[in-house]
Amino acid sequence: MKYIDEFRKKEPFKAILSKIKSLPPQTISLMEVCGTHTVSISKSGIRNLLPPNIRLISGPGCPVCVTSLEDVDRVIMLAAEGKIHSRYIIATFGDMMRVPGSHSSLLKEKAKGADIRVVYSPVDALSLARENPDKEVIFFAVGFETTSPTFAATILQAMKEGLDNFSIISNNKLIPPAMEALLNDENITIDGFICPGHVSAIIGTTPYQKIVTHYQRGCVISGFEPLDIIFSIYLLMHQKYSGTPKVEIEYSRVVRQEGNPKALKVLNQVYELSDAQWRGLGTIPKSGLGLKDECALYDATRKFDLPQPEVSEPQGCRCGEVLKGMTSPTECPLFATHCTPSTPVGACMVSSEGTCAAYYKYER
Amino acid sequence: MCVAIPLEVVETKDNLAKVSIGKTLREVRLDLMDEVKVGDFILVHAGFAIEKLDKEEAEKTLSLFKEVVDEIY
Amino acid sequence: MEKHILLAHGNGGILTSQLIENCFFPYFQDPLLTQLNDQAIIELDGYRIAFTTDSFVVDPLFFPGGDIGRLAVCGTVNDLAVGGATPLYLSIGFIIEENFTIEELKKIASSISTAAEEARIRIVTADTKVVEKGACDKVFINTSGIGIVKKGIDFSGHNAREGDKILLSGDIGDHGIAILSSREDIGFETSIKSDCAPLNLLVNDLLPHAHYIHSMRDLTRGGLATILNEIAIQSNRSITIYEDHIPLKEEVRGMCELLGLDPLYLANEGKLVAFVHSGSAEEILSLMKKNPLGKNARIIGEVVREPSKKVTMETQVGGSRLIEMLVGEELPRIC
Numbered sequence: 001m002k003y004i005d006e007f008r009k010k011e012p013f014k015a016i017l018s019k020i021k022s023l024p025p026q027t028i029s030l031m032e033v034c035g036t037h038t039v040s041i042s043k044s045g046i047r048n049l050l051p052p053n054i055r056l057i058s059g060p061g062c063p064v065c066v067t068s069l070e071d072v073d074r075v076i077m078l079a080a081e082g083k084i085h086s087r088y089i090i091a092t093f094g095d096m097m098r099v100p101g102s103h104s105s106l107l108k109e110k111a112k113g114a115d116i117r118v119v120y121s122p123v124d125a126l127s128l129a130r131e132n133p134d135k136e137v138i139f140f141a142v143g144f145e146t147t148s149p150t151f152a153a154t155i156l157q158a159m160k161e162g163l164d165n166f167s168i169i170s171n172n173k174l175i176p177p178a179m180e181a182l183l184n185d186e187n188i189t190i191d192g193f194i195c196p197g198h199v200s201a202i203i204g205t206t207p208y209q210k211i212v213t214h215y216q217r218g219c220v221i222s223g224f225e226p227l228d229i230i231f232s233i234y235l236l237m238h239q240k241y242s243g244t245p246k247v248e249i250e251y252s253r254v255v256r257q258e259g260n261p262k263a264l265k266v267l268n269q270v271y272e273l274s275d276a277q278w279r280g281l282g283t284i285p286k287s288g289l290g291l292k293d294e295c296a297l298y299d300a301t302r303k304f305d306l307p308q309p310e311v312s313e314p315q316g317c318r319c320g321e322v323l324k325g326m327t328s329p330t331e332c333p334l335f336a337t338h339c340t341p342s343t344p345v346g347a348c349m350v351s352s353e354g355t356c357a358a359y360y361k362y363e364r
Numbered sequence: 365m366c367v368a369i370p371l372e373v374v375e376t377k378d379n380l381a382k383v384s385i386g387k388t389l390r391e392v393r394l395d396l397m398d399e400v401k402v403g404d405f406i407l408v409h410a411g412f413a414i415e416k417l418d419k420e421e422a423e424k425t426l427s428l429f430k431e432v433v434d435e436i437y
Numbered sequence: 438m439e440k441h442i443l444l445a446h447g448n449g450g451i452l453t454s455q456l457i458e459n460c461f462f463p464y465f466q467d468p469l470l471t472q473l474n475d476q477a478i479i480e481l482d483g484y485r486i487a488f489t490t491d492s493f494v495v496d497p498l499f500f501p502g503g504d505i506g507r508l509a510v511c512g513t514v515n516d517l518a519v520g521g522a523t524p525l526y527l528s529i530g531f532i533i534e535e536n537f538t539i540e541e542l543k544k545i546a547s548s549i550s551t552a553a554e555e556a557r558i559r560i561v562t563a564d565t566k567v568v569e570k571g572a573c574d575k576v577f578i579n580t581s582g583i584g585i586v587k588k589g590i591d592f593s594g595h596n597a598r599e600g601d602k603i604l605l606s607g608d609i610g611d612h613g614i615a616i617l618s619s620r621e622d623i624g625f626e627t628s629i630k631s632d633c634a635p636l637n638l639l640v641n642d643l644l645p646h647a648h649y650i651h652s653m654r655d656l657t658r659g660g661l662a663t664i665l666n667e668i669a670i671q672s673n674r675s676i677t678i679y680e681d682h683i684p685l686k687e688e689v690r691g692m693c694e695l696l697g698l699d700p701l702y703l704a705n706e707g708k709l710v711a712f713v714h715s716g717s718a719e720e721i722l723s724l725m726k727k728n729p730l731g732k733n734a735r736i737i738g739e740v741v742r743e744p745s746k747k748v749t750m751e752t753q754v755g756g757s758r759l760i761e762m763l764v765g766e767e768l769p770r771i772c
Contacts, residue, residue, distance in 0.1 A: 002372070003370040003422055008753045008754065012429040012433050015429075015432045019432055019435075044753070045754070045756020045758045049755065111441060111442070121393075121410045121412070122411070123412075146366040146368070149414070153412060196366060198409060198414065198415075201407065227429055250425070252425060254418070255415075263414060266395060341761075342445075342452055362758040363759060364759055367695075367697040385688050386628070387688060388692060389625070390626075
């Protein structure tokens with residue numbers, strides 16, 4: 001496939017790996033923030049090919065994993081309620097179906113008869129709303145800056161059509177505040193960041209400047225193919241050794257300094273900053289997105305009386321530490337024993353991008 | 365969190381583009397893009413185009429990789 | 438163990454195995470059954486009779502490249518064929534939902550007849566039940582198949598040996614993508630058709646070399662990954678495969694990249710893997726390639742000494758990754 005295969009070739013990969021190995025073997029901890037990077041790294045087996053002085057830590061860039069238990073429970077309860085009066089259709093990305101809540105999951109509720117539909121795009125949920133005028137379609141909106149503009153555009157479309165049976169529960173979050181929160185935690189060592197390529201395609205380089213200027217850590221915006229990742233690792237190491245942290249764009253074929261201004265404009269028409277609850281990281285101020293007052297009709301939290309769940313954290317679950325990169329999955333006592341993909345205890349195991357799921361699936 | 369791949373635009377009409385993977389076609393929304401033309405490669409995420417692939421930059425990056433290969437081997 | 442059945446219990450992956458082990462094995466302990474091959478090979482009066490059963494509940498009923506009828510014939514024939522049997526007789530049982538159209542039923546019947554002729558198998562007994570609206574989803578089909586296995590043929594999963602080469606008969610994932618694309622909520626127009634086909638027409642060409650074929654299985658739900666894991670477990674061996682050896686259509690690959698699916702876990706209905714003696718691998722491969730059902734066949738890996746019963750894959754860039762059994766449903770993801 002064009003623009004994919006060329007970035008998966010063995011010879012350049014080996015050459016860049018050689019170059020990395022020829023650098024002084026100083027210990028360095030690099031965090032790949034984005035869950036898609038974690039999966040790409042695991043799937044191509046990069047971790048085991050790196051020299052032992054380079055530690056790759058998986059970060060909290062898995063929107064499924066960082067959705068708080070309370071937020072997950074709320075949607076599960078909504079789905080269960082919907083089964084009783086048959087007036088709701090819960091729409092969700094496939095990613096959220098198996099996440100365990102305190103007592104159930106969307107998949108389990110679906111098995112019990114709740115009307116839950118997996119969609120590929122938010123606009124597919126709009127189609128559901130059009131086709132089912134007597135029902136309320138409620139979208140469990142989970143995602144970072146790559147996905148939030150797609151929700152914004154969908155809501156603008158709904159407004160244009162005057163659809164009144166569509167709304168979202170916004171669990172949209174932002175990456176740079178989470179990166180800062182990690183750097184403020186003295187228990188975590190991060191020397192540089194492999195920054196998310198598609199989030200950056202939207203937001204550009206400016207949101208990472210503070211990481212460089214205030215925290216003196218390098219940021220390389222990386223593509224997702226093995227060559228992109230290995231080259232980004234090389235660039236970060238080079239930055240560390242030369243003592244010049246900066247924001248570099250490795251993924252220049254997609255990411256521009258200014259990001260995608262149109263997407264940002266659409267985003268700002270619909271969303272505003274809000275505080276957000278991150279599983280494992282707690283509440284991070286101004287790290288989430290909520291709907292503006294003008295879009296209140298499409299905000300399920302204002303439209304409906306949403307249930308207030310009583311959360312019950314799973315015993316022994318160390319997802320929080322894993323999400324911060326403090327613990328590797330293999331260091332969690334539940335990993336691969338009580339907590340497996342078919343019997344997940346925490347979100348890190350059930351999400352296809354969860355660190356624990358990636359390790360379990362590709363790296364044991 | 366950002367599964368998106370570059371796909372070739374084979375048709376555009378108003379706010380929509382059709383991208384192809386061989387003979388498979390998917391309709392993609394262009395709400396988040398400025399101009400998109402047939403022959404462009406766009407990154408498709410959740411049914412929307414989120415960016416256009418810069419073919420020149422792609423070649424530049426591949427040349428960078430090639431430089432490393434030449435240096436090492 | 439779950440208290441209720443989930444959809445994933447039926448997808449051929451790890452939950453299905455758990456269901457069988459926890460729910461059924463305590464009560465069904467016949468040594469032929471517990472071997473867990475796709476067919477039972479029964480010694481009877483000097484003959485070796487292969488016997489298999491299957492049920493078909495696919496949705497949608499009609500998809501690019503086939504329908505539930507064709508699937509029913511080919512699926513059953515294939516379970517017999519990969520046991521080394523010449524498939525001979527089939528039974529068909531229909532469970533039909535009230536209000537299903539006669540026209541569609543005729544289409545299915547016609548498809549069954551065509552597939553049976555293609556597979557050279559006779560349908561000798563059948564049954565029909567009708568249930569109230571809502572009690573089943575349009576049509577369910579149950580089959581049983583009988584065949585004869587000649588002496589000297591034993592393709593059981595237990596027989597894979599260290600050093601065996603693993604041959605895959607062609608492109609994977611076609612059926613899975615064909616089904617996915619005909620579900621409206623995904624919104625793709627694709628030219629990919631199901632690969633649903635009777636594999637006895639391929640296996641026949643390989644039987645003269647049966648001596649060198651140690652194990653054989655057809656790929657179905659759960660994909661290539663699941664079958665390789667099953668054989669690794671049954672034979673107590675480990676397996677290594679090579680990512681750039683795996684035959685895959687560009688379009689299937691593109692759909693997988695776009696939807697975040699892994700082609701190793703997609704369903705197939707006309708492909709098999711054969712574990713063969715390494716010295717005969719090239720020859721058997723070229724026999725496969727001469728047959729229309731095996732034209733894209735490749736050697737994808739080998740059985741290795743490692744006792745861990747793991748399946749690993751060498752990636753395109755030279756790394757190594759584990760290939761697990763399928764866990765839940767392979768759902769499209771955006772994250």
